[in-house]
Amino acid sequence: MTTVNTKLNRRSFLKVSALAGGGMMLSFSWLAGCKPTEEEALGLPKEWFELNSYIKIGENGAVTLYSPNPEFGSNIKTSMPMILAEELDTDWKNVWVEQADFYPERFDRQFTGGSQGIRQGWTPLRTAGATARAMLVAAAAQSWNVPANEITTSAGILEHKASGKKAHYGEMASLAATLEIPEEVELKDISDFKIIGKSKKNVDGEKIVSGKPLFAIDHKVEGMKYAAIVHPPAFGMRLKSFDKSSVMGMPGIQDVFSINVFKDDYVQNFFDTTTFPEIVAIVGNSTWEVMQAKKNLVAEWEKAPETKFKMAGFGGNSMDVTVPSGLENTSSHKSRMAEFIKNPGTVVRKDGDPEGMFKKAAKVIERTYSAPFLAHNTMEPMNCFADVKGDKAVIYGPTQAPEFIMGTLSSSLGIPKENIQINLARMGGGFGRRAYSHHMVEAALISQKIQAPVKMVYTREDDMTDGVYRPTYSATYRAALDENNNLLALHVKAGGIPESPLHANRFPAGALDHYLAESWDISSNITIGAFRAPRSNFIAGAEQSFLDELAEEMGKDPIEFRLELLKRAETDPVGSNNDYDPKRYAGVLQLVKEKSNWNQAQSNVHRGVSAYFCHNSYVAEVVDTVIKDNKPVVESVYAAVDCGIVINPDSAANMGEGAIVDGIGNAFFGELAFNNGVPTKTNFDTYRMIRQKEAPKKIEVHFVESTENPTGLGEPLFPPVFAALANSLYKATGKRYYEQPIAPQLEMENLRM
Amino acid sequence: MALFNLNINGKSQQVDVDPATPVLWVLRDHLDLVGTKFGCGISQCGACTIHLDGNAVRSCQLPISAAEGAQITTIEGLSENGEHPVQQAWMEHDVPQCGYCQAGQIMTAAALLQRNPNPSDEEIENAMNGNICRCGTYLRIKAAVKTASQKL
């Protein structure tokens, strides 16, 4: 058993109160269990103590957890209460989960993204559960007049064996609510877990399969209007004027006006990325009618000038941002990137004497990898409901990060934060896109203008062409080999538009005496943002494809080669700030080797391997492809994952399968190009998404048995699959794939995709 | 605007809308049946799948004028409380992630099994290929269709 303190720096992060109708409520801070990063400690010390989540235990024994984190499909709405129920020692059947609304006071930090939900919730949820249990035990001890340590709990029942006394939690909850919070509580031994590690079904499963209104797009209130938006046709353009009369007479159309997302004096924050700050809104009686009017709107657009503004960063610092003018093209992006590859970049890490090694190398291998912009394409298009009247606002929408949009809403509406309520909807996918919540400001401004409730819905075309995309990237890897094919040095130079994908201190840094990493970036007016495993989602594919080619050149098995490098990083690491654990890294490679029967591959099956570390978790994957009727078919994918303790194994596997399918889809098909600032794809007829037929026939997700605290899961399975697929296709076709998407290249080789 | 008499989930309904309005928006905006989802509007994603006289169709491109007189079934009408074998199988395999595409997937699968109670893997893949799942739950969808086919 571990004893944990319920206080941090002498301040308690728990508070107990009585429920009006009987029972107890325990409020706690979701963040109390995390070690703040330096930046966080500087910038946000106070919120570590804000009570931003709570549990209620009713007189009937029902336990309700208010989960502050928005749900976008990673199933935290099920797995987080499992942690709580475990320590509370109650029956899973008695636990209910509610999505907590966003109250600026109580929920100062609600965010789904970066695969951090479970990692952050782990200790506070356990502590809260254990504290509530301890208080219920204390209440029973008091009313039965027996020592607390003689009382046992199981499945929500308190029992004193010697006297034969028994009660369920609900019977003691009201008394427990009057007791002092213990300073220390005991957490269970991992080996005693009864709920964690046993698969539980999605708590919203039945609602989903029966079509219940769960999403913001399903919301409707009396008197609600519908709104569509019209945005500039190209990045680098802005609204000049529009002709109201072009749509005003159309059926069901009530009003047409333009809105500005930001007030002039507002200082944007990092998540205020807004594709087009000024857009035209069309308001009417139904979605169909406003969508029809949208097609008819006559508007004039003009080239936008360069803009400069200040942006608030972490820890109170601010950055100067410059958005260049001009209409950008994918072809010119490519040629500019080719120039940057040739020029020296910014050195972000250097060990030993890489330049010297390259000079004396017998052989140098150099390869360049690239990938295009990607659209998130969440299944539910961007949308939001807003009801703004006078100085009060209610906003109900899909967002991964309500806290980041609150200040924007307050500034743009001119309404104090206390008067704005953000309600959180289940999201029809996030993938990073909904960390940027300008759609909420847009809906709010439209509602404010008409002083009535409104639901604004993007068309798919709006959603795809008004994006906050995954950047386009490039990485050049070079290896210096001696005459005996020993690896002397490695050099990576990577960049992108507008950011570099490089993580300077990740593997293989630390495993090589001579290592050089350089970064570059090219500014752009195309808006970009987080996309499932930002940066890793590209660099993993480049790095792991290069290591595969290198292993072949060196005559080594690709898994053995990686293990050798990791052994070096473990026993004699180069440099001191390598941000991975080589042992756990090697662990997933060994597990995938075993589970995929790596050494006994079938003759017609072509296999590729890849491994990557991100979001505090380690993943290795093997992809098997076969060529059937001139068509590459992904037969099987084996994944080995080390993400610490797994809370809900089956749902974790589901997440993993999804990430693998997503990665294969984007590797084959994902691409958004630009022509004079205009995205060349606008809907699923041209933007190809992976479908049932291209999905792997089998996926096995294996978790490393672990007693480490849980880490990220939603993202880490995504980055490695790109290279595992490319390496497997190489075996199948004899060609290396350096550019994404891969499908057009396969088609040129007369393989059908 | 024109009046249309519809039969939806076994109930007669009347709406007064532009004849070109797709069934999707009549369901969602006028009849508060929001289980049928909007994904693309151009028959490419399957999120809006309903049954028209038992056949799976994309409601986003089906004008209301073409639906008069037909039996329309939406996800809300597939069963009272999610007890249709396909819905049960979906829960058993814990298919959904975000859940947004799943009503459409379920409607496509239910129509497939109605027509072909014992589909092969290839038949399942062909039938389900029009329904995109951005979260990538395809393997569980396939497994759930098979489970449902055994229970039908």
Ligand code: FES
């Ligand atoms: S919304 Fe109808 S097929 Fe996509």
Ligand code: FES
């Ligand atoms: S479950 Fe999210 S799109 Fe299918």
